[in-house]
Amino acid sequence: MALQTSPEQPAPVRQVALAISGWIDRLGAVWVEGQVAQLNRRQGVGTVFLTLRDPVADVSIQVTCNRAVVDSADPPLVEGASVVVHGRPRFYANRGSLSLVADEIRMVGLGELLARLERRRQLLAAEGLFARERKRSLPFLPSTVGLVTARDSAAERDVVENTRRRWPAVRLQTVYAAMQGTQSAREVIEAVQRLDRDPAVDVIVVARGGGSVEDLLPFSDEGVVRAVFAATTPVVSAIGHEPDTPILDLVADVRASTPTDAAKLVVPDVAEERTRVVQLRDRARHQVGTWLRHQSEALAAVRARPCLADPTSIVEQRADEVDDLVTRAQRLVGHRLDRAADDLDHTRARVRALSPLETLRRGYAVLQDEDGRVLTSITGVEAGSVLSARVLDGRLDVEVRDTHPDRTDPSDQETA
């Protein structure tokens, strides 16, 4: 993007700076080889400034990078060193200066070495030596832990102490090997193979402290890598932490970051395991106890329901119904009997009232002529007539002396 400018229409500085910055940003990251002409570390400042000079032409470029990038260089970065820098050119608009912002600085020579290792890594990877499906898992509790390390090394102490602390009963079988130098690869191969042949060894740890890329070269040795790959026992690589991973880390079944980490990986922490088991058991116990309590309460509640708690109600309810019915029936029958009795009394009274005997008892008598006809009138009766008088307890034969008509109405008399 070219700026359209003229003496009459100049571009402001900021616009030019912005355009330059944009162009430079497009360059992207590059690997640059050069010599450190000047190294400027200022106390308490996180950024380091250095001048990188072309070894042939009189050309140089400013490099800025994080202090950690410079500090990680091995051997330490000094003025005059040949380096390969990975960085991104950047234009600092406020000062109008150009600088390479580096995120990696490698010593030349080492760079070639790393490239060789990278090619080896790729070949072995293509062959399938690092395949995830070829990895074996570690036993939970190995009967014997095989250890390949240097005699009296910090790595040995770290593995042994941490393993014992976690699982006091652990058995360790250590095979010493040079962990650095020309003999190292051969000795490590032999040690791994020896431990692999021992049936008691359930896991092999190859342990070494951290070191430079050159120090760790034996652990990228093809023979070592193939020996570890061929081992039937799971192998843990425990090479001190480094930015450039030795190939052993890739072929090993498990990669530990440090020897101490390896100890954590190969044996469980006995106290931790014990605590976990106790916690699980407590939880299980608590669960079962709670369940039992809930169920017992629920069962008690069901049993307390009236239909179960008081089963006599089943019968008594019905007995009450029967009693009730009997009472009602009795009441009904009694009522009817009472009424019948009343009727009877009434009728009896009427019968009694109508009976001539009652009348006779009150002193009346019934007169009958010789033919047995009841006399209710003096008519037809003469002096000398013989009549029969019926009283309560018998008959009297009476003779009429005279008759006297009466003014009273004879119909007042009761008749049989």
Added chain:
Amino acid sequence: MTEEQTDDLGYEQAREELLKVVRTLEEGGATLEQSLALWERGEHLARVCQEWLDGARERLEAALAEREGAEDED
């Protein structure tokens, strides 16, 4: 309805049936004979449940006692 017939009842089965029996009894409407049979069944089921729970509690306590014993030995 004999004990043997229901001895193989699991706890949950017995509990489910017990609830069903109680519901039926509470709804009413059954004949006297049915009600009595239901009640007997309910009593039996309640006993089965109780036996399961008692058994479980015993086992739990036995396990706890065993554990405490083991810890005392430590």
